[in-house]
Amino acid sequence: MKLMDKYNDSLRKVISHRFYATLLGKDKAGKTVLTWRGWRWMAIIALHLLFFLSFHIDIQILEGTLSASRILGFHLIDPFATLQVVLAERVLPTNMLIGTATIVIFYLLIGGRTYCAWVCPYGLLSEIGECINKQLVAKGILKERRFDHRVRYVFWALFALFALLSGYLVFETLNPVGIMSRMIVYGWSLAAVWVVAVLLMEIFYSRRAWCTYICPIGTTYGSLGWGSALRMKWDNDKCTHCTACMRVCPEPHVLDFAKKEHDAARKEKGIVTEHVISGDCTLCGRCIDVCGDDAISYEFRLKDFL
Ligand code: SF4
Ligand code: SF4
Known part of the structure; x- marks a missing residue:
């Protein structure tokens, strides 16, 4: 069974259909890691x-x-x-x-x-x-x-x-x-x-x-x-709008802001990063697991107070 590799474009296309393969994946250096x-x-x-x-x-x-x-x-x-x-x-x-x-x-x-x-x-x-x-x-x-x-x-x-x-x-x-x-x-x-x-x-x-x-x-x-205090952070500069994250997200509406159609308004306002603010987000990390552009990450917003 081929391991899921979000940096491999052909595998990325089927990433939302594979299951057991996605418990392990590859990092950017090609090393096998737990997703x-x-x-x-x-x-x-x-x-x-x-x-x-x-x-x-x-x-x-x-x-x-x-x-x-x-x-x-x-x-x-x-x-x-x-x-x-x-x-x-x-x-x-x-x-x-x-x-x-x-x-x-x-x-x-x-x-x-x-x-x-x-x-x-x-x-x-x-x-x-x-x-x-x-x-x-x-x-x-x-x-x-x-x-x-x-x-x-x-x-x-x-x-x-x-x-x-x-x-x-x-x-x-x-x-x-x-x-x-x-x-x-x-x-x-x-x-x-x-x-x-x-x-x-x-x-x-x-x-x-x-x-x-x-x-x-x-x-x-x-x-x-x-x-x-813990949120998913999304980086517009890295995102290529491939929609892989939305296809695997159990609550896809929470990522609505990441759609390409919002880009013009975002640019006008000078917004580069956004956070998933909806309480429906389960912080499951699936969006990180499939994003080959590494545009999504966890962010603990109280980290500066610690
Ligand atoms: S607690 Fe959450 S994951 Fe569990 S059954 Fe309810 S909605 Fe589903
Ligand atoms: S962490 Fe899970 S629920 Fe939240 S945006 Fe990512 S895929 Fe969706």
């Missing part, structure tokens, strides 16, 4: 291995599941889970408040939907599904189905409303992230069927549909992403 996708996969696997080992051999580093956990004794709570508890049970225990505030501060620093790309186990499955779907679309077996990504706000409000009206955490019974996280720690359950069903829907109906249109966890983290 950002490779790093992310390792991070997700390592994190869930910690959950698993903390439970099974009692190493007590990261206990619980993604919805509610303790790292070295400090509480961490998923903000959407907290919101559901508040709406359903009208309570906000102190531990929950502290755990949620810790998560909110952390993700304000490193980008809200970083959770989706670097933490969520379903996000990883969804990436595999994305690749299968892209190959089926490229072969003409399936047609591409995209919808307005803003429908995610409707689902977010609906799941919050369900909690408020029913007094139960309704979303948690449907949540593939929570189901997977619990299965990784405590073992298989019948709920795996639901995760498979969601994945099949993403493969055969609409690519990354759960993450793009439905998941209220991603939407909640996305709202934190608007204030993130």
Whole structure:
């Protein structure tokens, strides 16, 4: 299998269709390196291995599941889970408040939907599904189905409303992230069927549909992403407008500013670099992995204060 090389023009054309090959790539000197996708996969696997080992051999580093956990004794709570508890049970225990505030501060620093790309186990499955779907679309077996990504706000409000009206955490019974996280720690359950069903829907109906249109966890983290200190930086002088980044981006609208049609206005204003400001960006680094002009990079905007 040929390794993906973003500096090789002929390989670059198929970069959005290759999957396993993109865990490793070549740097400019031709050396084999782990791509950002490779790093992310390792991070997700390592994190869930910690959950698993903390439970099974009692190493007590990261206990619980993604919805509610303790790292070295400090509480961490998923903000959407907290919101559901508040709406359903009208309570906000102190531990929950502290755990949620810790998560909110952390993700304000490193980008809200970083959770989706670097933490969520379903996000990883969804990436595999994305690749299968892209190959089926490229072969003409399936047609591409995209919808307005803003429908995610409707689902977010609906799941919050369900909690408020029913007094139960309704979303948690449907949540593939929570189901997977619990299965990784405590073992298989019948709920795996639901995760498979969601994945099949993403493969055969609409690519990354759960993450793009439905998941209220991603939407909640996305709202934190608007204030993130970590951003993707784009350099107009280096960009050749090949659109490779937009073809692999899970939320391509966030890179809209990079289109050639905006160049004239940019030049008029003397703008050379831009940042992805949308909270929908997952900071997955796929755009860096495929950009043969090295026009995109991570930038931590508080670096001057450190
Ligand atoms: S949108 Fe939801 S399911 Fe998708 S990666 Fe983010 S948290 Fe996971
Ligand atoms: S802009 Fe880059 S880092 Fe952000 S979601 Fe798109 S591909 Fe990932």
